[in-house]
Structure formats: structure tokens, C-alpha cells
């Protein structure tokens with residue numbers, strides 16, 4: 677598996693304070709794992725009664741699967757861990773606002789609550805572009821809270837895409853026709 681250097685270090689929070697930042701830090705550490713695998717650095721964890729029952733990062737490129745987003749993988753893990761597809765007693769923590777696909781999956785899974793880092797006005801599915809947690813005729817709604825550890829979560833995405841842009845420029849200069857297409 678190809679690995680690249682990640683300029684960010686994992687953070688190990690105290691186990692004693694199981695607060696929003698504690699869970700988001702674990703999601704952030706998953707984003708670092710994604711970065712090292714040359715994946716768009718997004719990480720997610722799912723909390724149930726104070727414990728992390730699922731932890732995943734984006735794997736779309738390595739698996740050639742556009743649905744392999746951190747949230748989707750975490751939802752599957754959590755459902756298996758609980759032996760129940762309903763996650764209404766769980767909270768999801770993700771470094772970037774979930775896309776419409778993941779927000780739809782969270783709605784189907786009846787997630788209790790969503791905490792996210794960076795808001796996404798282009799593709800955010802819980803308020804940035806659309807809000808699937810508040811469909812007027814749906815019988816499940818969920819609350820979402822953005823801006824959690826936003827600076828950390830923004831910095832890692834920004835650095836990743838900066839690296840990709842530099843790579844694209846270098847390839848164009850060298851005459852290579854292969855470039856990476858990414859958007860923030």
C-alpha cells in the first residue's frame with residue numbers, strides 16, 4: 677500500500693474526560709490514517725453510552741469504491757457491534773460535514789446526533805448544502821452540531837489538497853497527462 681508523509685501528529689486525549697473533543701480527537705486521528713494512505717483525510721467515530729464502538733476513515737481511492745466514506749464504514753461497524761441497525765442511542769463524530777450519501781445513511785440508521793468539524797457549503801448534507809436531518813415529512817430527525825475542532829480538521833484537509841495541487845502543477849510542467857482531480 678502506498679504511504680505518504682503526514683505532517684500532522686495524532687493526539688491522545690485523556691480517557692477521563694469523555695467529552696465532545698475527546699471523541700472528535702479520535703475521529704481526527706482516523707483522518708491522519710487516511711492522509712498516510714493518500715486518501716482524502718476524513719475520519720469518523722461512533723459513540724454509544726460513552727464508548728467508541730466504531731472508528732473508520734475514508735477509503736474511496738484504495739478500494740476504488742465511491743461509497744467507502746468514513747461515515748458509511750463507521751455505520752456498518754456500529755450496527756454490527758450493537759447487533760442492531762438502529763443507532764438512535766449513538767452519536768457520530770466526523771471531521772468534515774457528511775456528504776448527502778452519508779447523511780442519508782445516517783438518517784436511515786436513525787442516528788441520535790451528529791457532530792462535525794468543518795462545514796461544507798458545496799456538499800454538506802446536514803445543513804451546509806442541504807439538511808437531511810430535518811426533512812419535513814421524515815419520521816426521524818437528528819440534530820447536528822458543526823465547528824467541533826474546526827481548526828484541526830480544516831488544517832489537515834487544506835494541507836492535503838495543497839499537496840495535490842502542487843503535484844498537479846509539477847506533473848503539468850513535466851508534461852505528464854496524469855493529474856489528480858480533487859475538490860475541497
Ligand SMILES: [Zn+2]
Nearest residue numbers: 745774775778
Ligand atoms: Zn460521505
